[in-house]
Amino acid sequence: MGIFCINHNPSITSTTPMKTISPNFFPHLQNPNFGSSFNCRNRHLSTTSAPSHIPLCVSSHATTLKITEPASTLQEICKGHVPEHILQRLREIGFVEPTDVQKESLPYLFSGRDGILHAQTGSGKTLAYLLLIFSLISVQKSAVQALIVVPTRELGIQVTKVARMLAASPSGLESEGRKYTVMALLDGGMLKRHKSWLKAEPPTIVVATMGSLCLMLEKKVFSLEALRVLVVDEVDFMFNSSNQIHSVKKLLTLYSKISSRQTVFASASIPQHNRFVADCIQQKWTKRDVVHVHVNAIDPMPSCLHHRVVICSKNERLQVLLTLLRKDGPKCAIIFANEQSEKSKKAGNAPSTTSLVDFLIASYGNDGSEIQLLEEDMNFNSRAAALSELRQRGDCLLVATDIAARGVDLPETTHIYNFDLPGSAVDYLHRAGRAGRKPFSKERCIVTNIVVSVERFVLQRFENELVFQCEELSL
Numbered sequence: 001m002g003i004f005c006i007n008h009n010p011s012i013t014s015t016t017p018m019k020t021i022s023p024n025f026f027p028h029l030q031n032p033n034f035g036s037s038f039n040c041r042n043r044h045l046s047t048t049s050a051p052s053h054i055p056l057c058v059s060s061h062a063t064t065l066k067i068t069e070p071a072s073t074l075q076e077i078c079k080g081h082v083p084e085h086i087l088q089r090l091r092e093i094g095f096v097e098p099t100d101v102q103k104e105s106l107p108y109l110f111s112g113r114d115g116i117l118h119a120q121t122g123s124g125k126t127l128a129y130l131l132l133i134f135s136l137i138s139v140q141k142s143a144v145q146a147l148i149v150v151p152t153r154e155l156g157i158q159v160t161k162v163a164r165m166l167a168a169s170p171s172g173l174e175s176e177g178r179k180y181t182v183m184a185l186l187d188g189g190m191l192k193r194h195k196s197w198l199k200a201e202p203p204t205i206v207v208a209t210m211g212s213l214c215l216m217l218e219k220k221v222f223s224l225e226a227l228r229v230l231v232v233d234e235v236d237f238m239f240n241s242s243n244q245i246h247s248v249k250k251l252l253t254l255y256s257k258i259s260s261r262q263t264v265f266a267s268a269s270i271p272q273h274n275r276f277v278a279d280c281i282q283q284k285w286t287k288r289d290v291v292h293v294h295v296n297a298i299d300p301m302p303s304c305l306h307h308r309v310v311i312c313s314k315n316e317r318l319q320v321l322l323t324l325l326r327k328d329g330p331k332c333a334i335i336f337a338n339e340q341s342e343k344s345k346k347a348g349n350a351p352s353t354t355s356l357v358d359f360l361i362a363s364y365g366n367d368g369s370e371i372q373l374l375e376e377d378m379n380f381n382s383r384a385a386a387l388s389e390l391r392q393r394g395d396c397l398l399v400a401t402d403i404a405a406r407g408v409d410l411p412e413t414t415h416i417y418n419f420d421l422p423g424s425a426v427d428y429l430h431r432a433g434r435a436g437r438k439p440f441s442k443e444r445c446i447v448t449n450i451v452v453s454v455e456r457f458v459l460q461r462f463e464n465e466l467v468f469q470c471e472e473l474s475l
Helices: 074-078 084-093 100-110 125-136 153-167 191-200 210-218 235-240 245-255 273-282 314-328 342-346 352-370 380-393 425-432 453-466
Strands: 036-040 043-047 115-118 146-150 182-185 205-209 229-233 262-267 291-294 305-311 333-336 371-374 397-400 415-418 445-451 470-473
Touching: 074 084, 074 100, 074 125, 084 153, 100 115, 100 125, 100 291, 115 125, 115 273, 125 146, 125 153, 125 229, 125 262, 146 153, 146 210, 153 182, 153 205, 153 380, 182 191, 182 210, 191 210, 205 210, 210 245, 229 235, 229 245, 235 245, 235 262, 273 291, 305 453, 314 333, 314 352, 314 415, 314 445, 352 371, 352 397, 371 380, 415 425, 425 453, 445 453
Parallel strands: 115 262, 115 291, 146 205, 146 229, 182 205, 229 262, 305 445, 305 470, 333 397, 333 415, 371 397, 415 445
Antiparallel strands: 036 043, 043 291
16 A cells, blocks of 8 residues: 555645555555555645545545535534534634634544544644534533543643633533533642542543553542543654553553544654554554544644744853843744753752742843743642633733643744753644644744754754744844
């Protein structure tokens, strides 16, 4: 089985077949468990070897696929699948036009297929899998029916917020009887209270970090026997974390069964995604007919982002940052610094984040109250309070480590400053993706990198891998 590609431009009525790559070019893809692929516009869809009911035409010859234009609104896509009161909430919240990942994935998800949602940050993956969840769960059943696993508390808080917004009663219509309930089972939260809740009246949906989830499952506080949907968000991070990978695999294969659940993986970055799709099938993390929806496969970086670089000496970095902030005047910005190393801690050095916050407060004087800090060492309540204040104010500077790179959704953010370069291109992608998150907005957002000369080649490597270019600034 080969890889099949077409390029579809909605302004052109006919489709044009592109060159079909020989199966011998990718020998591992001759295994029938591996997927077939095609590009639609900049979207890439993979499926496993297809039974007859799959609406794809795949052969060993060059293939032209007829593209059926999808439904134009979220309401049309979801009609007949998602309860009417959830659709009413969609309208009230303002979710009207579907994003590309929603248009591509929801028809497959509603048909019962497992899915891998692979799309840019801020592209609507969370709403896509939440709509699937609301299409399958029932308020009449007192059991955990949907589980969303997240790598960080911050992402968990954000997903819980969106789920509860959708689950709320529409304006002027108070529902009678049972309601959808959403529990945030996050590390550092009030686990004792959650334990009582889970036993007394299990929530319909649980959003959990692996640590808290495993603790509850191992103590048999609740079971996943009634589970209809399992979502693993930021799946690449979960599988690349030595602290979490064993627990994730155990969850996928031991605590729940693929035959009785629908499985969804989501991320903006899935390195070696063809290999990952194959592993999903071979390791029985998903069913064999899993669908890989890859949106903007050619351009992983959101197009609204403009990238800049300033090269300076190490001692000049703080002053360069201050100059940039005063020149740009961002309403809402995130300044990323790397987490402090163990060596630095033992030497008694202050973390980069602490030095940054102290410097900015001293520089801004009375306006220093606008500066917030978010890092791993803060306790749960402090981190939650910092995020809450940021969302309420909408005009703060956030100094953060990579804990903010995944899941922190501040739509007003227009500027990202990398005071320290991240450790990988994937981390760069997620940091940059904190800006430009307003749905359907074309507002130009800026990512600025402050580097010493010997780091320029590292940034160049990120540019090559993620297909973007940095404008070099001189201050």
